[in-house]
């Protein structure tokens with residue numbers, strides 16, 4: 414599309430009308446995108462290292478996704494799932510069920526518009542079917558910003574400031590963030606165990622087990638800092654839920670659908686949740702969220718207990734289906750592991766000469782590079798500037814946690830492209846070396 418607009422002009426117009434509550438990690442205005450590249454209005458090309466926040470798994474404007482969107486737009490744009498039946502809705506849930514772990518292979522689903530709605534749907538379902546009022550969640554977790562999801566989110570006080578009085582019955586215990594063990598343990602094994610002890614303690618003190626509807630957990634904490642829990646942690650949560658008749662709700666909004674090298678991140682630990690919440694890549698770039706749950710749970714939720722006007726929109730479902738097929742057919746999960754491991758190894762190597770890199774972690778193409786000050790504290794004062802500088806040098810990236818670079822490129826990124834992006838990031842980090 415031809416345009417006389419420059420990036421500077423658009424940014425000026427944006428600042429005069431868009432709420433500043435929407436924070437921008439970069440100073441880049443996106444005119445168009447293709448594959449792993451974004452282009453601004455001045456014709457400059459940027460390597461996309463964050464894929465619209467872990468969303469564009471098969472890259473931007475993939476021809477098969479574009480074709481699916483156009484075809485569906487010519488056929489049926491909107492029907493509303495309360496009004497009638499739509500094939501793409503059914504087809505997407507069938508596809509999800511095929512790849513789902515454990516009992517969810519016979520599960521049932523519901524589609525919404527976003528990750529937050531998927532989370533709220535999962536929690537409403539858990540509360541309704543168990544008829545229990547309490548939910549256990551974790552600090553450092555992010556489950557969304559609407560008031561229901563926000564009651565579960567605990568990755569930053571900023572999101573909750575001046576918003577007390579969220580829905581009650583949610584109790585948080587620490588996520589096993591082993592690099593900065595909340596309980597000051599030195600090894601991941603004892604740290605993970607100590608966090609589990611606090612779950613048990615909560616169940617003995619503030620959350621009566623017979624009141625516990627479910628535990629909601631991100632298998633890898635996303636917004637909280639790309640934190641990978643130690644082995645055994647998720648399995649233990651499964652066991653606790655089984656012991657008390659509570660439901661395990663996996664928030665796979667960011668981790669799901671191939672990004673970590675498995676369709677669902679819980680599979681890294683062989684854990685089978687009762688409820689899985691999905692979004693981001695689910696809609697192939699269009700707004701879509703969804704929940705897959707064991708069939709008997711969905712069957713115990715009565716008609717009209719949940720709903721939405723746009724949820725499961727047919728165009729979004731077709732875009733999601735096309736995306737999922739490409740991930741499967743092009744074996745992008747194995748590719749994500751290969752390129753993700755390569756990215757991690759490059760940063761580990763750089764860590765030897767750049768002590769500002771405190772930790773490198775992740776799975777597949779969900780890689781976190783935590784920046785630290787000389788005293789080991791999070792480099793939170795400079796992280797935003799580092800990210801803007803990386804952007805100005807041609808790589809689009811964001812942060813997670815207090816001071817972690819969030820690297821979540823499209824799964825189609827080649828090793829060469831990944832290498833080019835890592836080179837640029839390392840070059841920028843050298844300027845910040847203390």
Ligand SMILES: Cc1ncc(COP(=O)(O)O)c(C=O)c1O
Pocket residue numbers: 466527528529530532555556557558631635636664665666667668692693
């Ligand atoms: C794990 C997780 N859950 C829920 C959400 C909320 O999703 P949305 O922004 O689509 O509402 C996010 C968004 O980043 C997320 O990462």
